[in-house]
Amino acid sequence: MSTDPKHHEKINYVELPCADLEKTKQFFSTVFSWTFVNYGPDYTAFSDQGLDGGFFRSDLQSTSQHGSALLVFYSRDLEQTQSKIKTAGGKILKEIFSFPGGQRFHFTDPHGNEYAVWSDL
16 A cells, blocks of 8 residues: 555555455456465455455455446456456456447456456457
């Protein structure tokens, strides 16, 4: 987490629930090449992904249907990213669709947290 004055009162970190830290780490390492630092048996952190954050052990899921914020990734190739997500055990919730400014799709990680991926190409 940054203490740089230019980051004052800006979004700095995100924490997400997951029941299986190892499975979640494997998914994000496979799909997005993330690396993690473990902080005990119930927490793991990631950094340098546009926004730093972590996963905490929980049986709850983060979904927009239940009012959670939606984290959105950018991709230069939606089909390739979608394929990687499926191969790594993610589930596609909404297939690729157009919206003003580009296209996107929604997916869940193996734990059920919802995300989206968009592209302007």
